[in-house]
Amino acid sequence: MSVAPVPTVTLDDRFARELGELAVAWQAASVPDPKLLVLNEPLATELGLAPDWLRSPEGARFLVGNLVPGGATPVAQAYSGHQFGGFVPRLGDGRALLLGEVVTADGRRLDLHLKGSGRTPFARGGDGLAAVGPMLREYVISEAMHALGIPTTRSLAVVATGRGVRRETVLPGAVLARVASSHLRVGSFQYAAATGDTGLLRRLADHAITRHHPGAADAPHRYLALFEAVIAAQSSLVARWMLAGFVHGVMNTDNMTISGETIDYGPCAFLDAFDPATVFSSIDAGGRYAYSNQPLAAEWNLARLAETLLPLFAEDEEQSIALAMEALGRFRERYAAAWSAGMRAKLGLPDDVDDAEATSLVEELLALLQANHVDYTSFFRGLGSAARGDAEAVRGLVLDLAAVDGWLRRWRAFAPDGRAMDRVNPVYIPRNHLVEEALSAAVGGDLGPLGRLVDAVTAPFDERPGLERYAAPAPEDFGGYVTFCGT
Ligand code: AMP
Ligand code: MG
Numbered sequence: 001m002s003v004a005p006v007p008t009v010t011l012d013d014r015f016a017r018e019l020g021e022l023a024v025a026w027q028a029a030s031v032p033d034p035k036l037l038v039l040n041e042p043l044a045t046e047l048g049l050a051p052d053w054l055r056s057p058e059g060a061r062f063l064v065g066n067l068v069p070g071g072a073t074p075v076a077q078a079y080s081g082h083q084f085g086g087f088v089p090r091l092g093d094g095r096a097l098l099l100g101e102v103v104t105a106d107g108r109r110l111d112l113h114l115k116g117s118g119r120t121p122f123a124r125g126g127d128g129l130a131a132v133g134p135m136l137r138e139y140v141i142s143e144a145m146h147a148l149g150i151p152t153t154r155s156l157a158v159v160a161t162g163r164g165v166r167r168e169t170v171l172p173g174a175v176l177a178r179v180a181s182s183h184l185r186v187g188s189f190q191y192a193a194a195t196g197d198t199g200l201l202r203r204l205a206d207h208a209i210t211r212h213h214p215g216a217a218d219a220p221h222r223y224l225a226l227f228e229a230v231i232a233a234q235s236s237l238v239a240r241w242m243l244a245g246f247v248h249g250v251m252n253t254d255n256m257t258i259s260g261e262t263i264d265y266g267p268c269a270f271l272d273a274f275d276p277a278t279v280f281s282s283i284d285a286g287g288r289y290a291y292s293n294q295p296l297a298a299e300w301n302l303a304r305l306a307e308t309l310l311p312l313f314a315e316d317e318e319q320s321i322a323l324a325m326e327a328l329g330r331f332r333e334r335y336a337a338a339w340s341a342g343m344r345a346k347l348g349l350p351d352d353v354d355d356a357e358a359t360s361l362v363e364e365l366l367a368l369l370q371a372n373h374v375d376y377t378s379f380f381r382g383l384g385s386a387a388r389g390d391a392e393a394v395r396g397l398v399l400d401l402a403a404v405d406g407w408l409r410r411w412r413a414f415a416p417d418g419r420a421m422d423r424v425n426p427v428y429i430p431r432n433h434l435v436e437e438a439l440s441a442a443v444g445g446d447l448g449p450l451g452r453l454v455d456a457v458t459a460p461f462d463e464r465p466g467l468e469r470y471a472a473p474a475p476e477d478f479g480g481y482v483t484f485c486g487t
Contacts, residue, residue, distance in 0.1 A: 009049055009062075011072035011100025011112065015182070018207050021200050022188060023075035028065025028097055029118025029128065031175070033162040036060050037132070037447060038139060038454070040156050043179060047102050047110065047156070054157065063159045064175045065097055065117045072100040076120035079187035080194055081254025082304055084288055089194055091187060091254050092122030095129060098183060109211065111183050112156070115176040131171035132160055133439045134484075136450060138176055138265040140438065144430045144457035145262055150240045151233075152262040153180040172443060180261055184208050186305045187254035193308035205312060212259045223312035224323055231302055231331050233260025238298045239338035242291070243346060244429070245271035245376045249281040249483060251289045251297040253304050267483035270429050272474045274369040274376040280432075280483040299331045345424045346380050348387055348416030364407055372398045375473035380425040387418030397473075426460035428467065432481045433474045 016023040036059070041051040053059045061067035065074060076093040083091075097120070099112045115138075116130025139155040146152050161173040184207070192201045202223075209216045209226050212233075219225030237260050241248065248255075249267035257263050267281035276292035284290070289297055306324040313320035340355070343362050369379060374397045382393035391408055398404040430453065438450040456470040463471070 009047070009069055009102060011069050012103065012109070013071075013073040013075075013100050014109070015077075015098060015101065015111075015207070016073050016075045019200075019204060021195065021197070022078045022191065022204070023098075024078065024092075024121055025073055026076045026097060026120050027068075027074060028114060028175075031061075031064040031066055031159075031161045031163070034060040034064045034066070034175075035160045035162065036063065037158045037160050037174065037442065038136065038450065040139075040143065040154070043154050043156050046104060047112070047179065048105060049102075049156075060159055063114075063157050063177045064161065065099060065114050068099070074099050076122055077183055077188070078122065078191050079185050079254050080190035081185070081187035081252050082190075082301070083252045083254070084284075084286075087190075089191070090122065092191075093120055094123040094126045095119065102179075108181070111180045113153075113178050113180060113183060115178060116161075116173065117175050127165065129161075129163070129165045129173050130176065131165045131167060132158070132174040133171065133443050134266070135174040135176040136439055136442055137435060138178070140430050140435060140450070140454055140457065141265050141268060142178070142262070143454060144460065145244075145246070147458045147460050148240075148244055148426055148429075150244060150246070150262060151237055151260050153178050155179075180257070180263065181259045182208075182211055182257070183263070184211070184258040185254050185263070186256045186258070186301050186308075187252075188258070189305055189308040190253060193311075198311050201308065202312060205309065208258045221313065221323070223309055224327060227302075227306060227309055227313075227324070228327050228330070230258055230260070230305060231327060232334060234298050234302060235295075235331050235334035236260065236338045237262065238295050239335055239342055241294060242339060243342040244426070245274070245291075247271065247278060247280055247289070247291045248294065249279075249284065249289055250485065251294065251301065253301045256298070256301045266485040269432050269435075269481060269483050271376045272432060272478075272481070273373040274366065274379075275373075276370065280481055282482050282484050295332075295335050298335075299328070302331060303328055342424075346421065347383070347411065348418060348421040349414055350417070353414050361407075361411060365411075368398070368400070368403050368407060372400055372403075374398055377426060377429050377431075378471070378473050381422075381427050381471070383416075384418040384421040384425060387412070387416040387421060422463075423461055427463045428456040428460045428470045430457050431470070431474060433478045434470060 044051045074097045078092040080089050081091045096115045097117050102110050119128030135158045139158050142152050142155045156177040159175050163173040164170040165173040192204045205223050213229035216222050216225035216229050255264040269280040278291040279287045310320040313323045386394050438453045441449040456467050
C-alpha cells in the first residue's frame with residue numbers, strides 16, 4: 001500500500017469528519033496485478049480524472065484503492081438495515097470503501113466508492129470480494145439507468161484483480177469503482193438512531209439536508225421537510241422504475257438512498273414479458289420485492305426512516321408520530337401522480353385527455369399485455385410507429401389481434417404524438433439474455449459483446465441500424481430468468 005500524490009484528484013473526507021461514528025478508517029486489500037476491464041471515460045472527465053491516467057498502471061492501482069491520494073481517508077461506512085423485513089443492527093460496508101468525495105468543476109460533491117475491495121470490520125462471514133460478472137452487471141445496468149434518465153449511482157470502472165473468488169465455483173475477482181451523490185441510506189439513519197445518540201442523528205440529518213435536500217434547511221420543521229423531500233425523491237424514483245419495467249430485486253432499507261438514487265445493483269433485471277408478479281431474484285421466494293410490490297416496499301422503507309427521525313420531529317412523541325404519518329400518507333398520491341404522468345407520456349397522450357379516460361386506457365392496455373405475454377419494452381417502443389400510422393410492429397407482438405386492434409383504435413382517437421413517445425420509450429435496454437451473453441463472454445476474456453451492449457444501452461432512445469438484435473425481445477426459449485445477489 002503506498003501513499004503517493006495523484007496528479008488529477010483531490011478526495012475530501014467530509015463524511016468521515018462530520019460523521020466519524022459512522023466511519024471506520026480502512027484500507028483496500030492489496031491487488032498485485034490489477035487490469036482495467038472497462039472505463040467510463042465521460043464520467044471520468046466529469047470527475048476531473050484524466051482517462052489516460054486511469055488507464056495507466058498507477059491509475060489501475062488508484063481504482064482498486066491501492067494508490068491513495070495524499071489527504072484522503074478511505075472509510076468503511078456503518079449502517080443497519082431491514083433485510084427482507086428482519087432488522088440487522090450492524091451491516092455496513094463489508095466489502096466496500098468510500099475512498100472520498102470529489103468536488104466537480106461545477107461544484108457537485110460526489111462519493112467515489114469501491115466495491116469488492118476486501119474485508120472490512122463489517123464483513124461478518126463474507127470474504128470482502130466481488131466477482132467480475134456481477135461488477136460488470138452493475139456497470140452495464142447502472143449506466144443504462146442513467147441514460148434512461150433514472151437517478152442512479154454511476155459506474156466509473158471495473159478492474160480485474162487477477163484473484164479467484166470462491167463462490168459455487170471459483171470465479172475471477174474484480175473491483176467496481178462507483179460514483180454516487182452520496183451513500184447515505186435509510187439504514188444509515190437506522191444505525192444512528194439505534195445508538196440512542198440524538199446528537200449524532202441530528203448531525204446525520206443536517207449532513208443529508210446540506211448534501212441532498214438543501215431546501216429543507218429553511219423550512220419551519222427542517223427534519224420533517226427532509227423526510228418529505230426523501231418521500232418526494234423516492235416516490236418519483238420508484239415510479240420511474242415501474243415505467244421502465246425495472247425490478248430492483250433487493251429493496252432492503254440498507255439499499256435505499258436518501259438522495260433518491262438507485263443503488264446496489266444485485267439481482268435486478270428488466271421485465272421481458274409484462275407480468276406484475278415478476279420476481280427474478282433467487283432469494284426472493286416470497287416475492288416481497290416483485291415488480292408490482294416495489295411501491296409498497298418503498299413506502300414500508302420510508303416508514304422505517306420516519307421511525308428513526310421521530311426524536312427530531314417534535315418534543316412530544318405523539319405529535320412526532322402524527323407528523324410522520326401525515327407526511328408518509330402523501331407517498332401514495334405522489335407515486336400515483338408520477339406514474340400516471342409517466343404513462344401518459346409513454347402513450348403520447350395530449351394534456352386534454354382527462355384522467356379517468358387515460359386511466360382506463362392504461363388499465364386495458366396493461367391487462368392486454370399481461371394476458372398475451374407481450375414484451376413490455378418492444379410494445380411501447382412500437383407504439384411510436386403505430387402513432388405514425390404503422391401498427392404492424394405492435395400487432396406482431398400480440399396474439400389476440402381483435403383485442404389489440406380495438407385498443408389501438410381507441411388510443412389513436414386521441415391523436416398521440418409518436419415523436420414525443422420515442423423520446424420516452426427506449427428501444428435499447430439491458431435485456432436479460434444480452435446481459436448474460438455479454439457477461440459470459442467478458443468472464444471468458446472477450447470484452448467485445450459488453451462494449452457493444454454498453455454502446456447500445458447508453459443511447460437508449462436513438463434507434464440505429466445494425467443494432468436490431470439489441471432491440472428484439474428475448475428468444476422464445478429464454479424463460480424463467482433467475483438472478484443472484486451481487487456476491
Ligand atoms: P447487499 O446484499 O450487497 O446489499 O449486501 C448486504 C450486506 O452484506 C452489506 O453489509 C454488505 O457489505 C455485505 N456483504 C455482501 N457480500 C459480501 C462479501 N462478499 N463480503 C463481505 N460482506 C459482504
Ligand atoms: Mg447493499
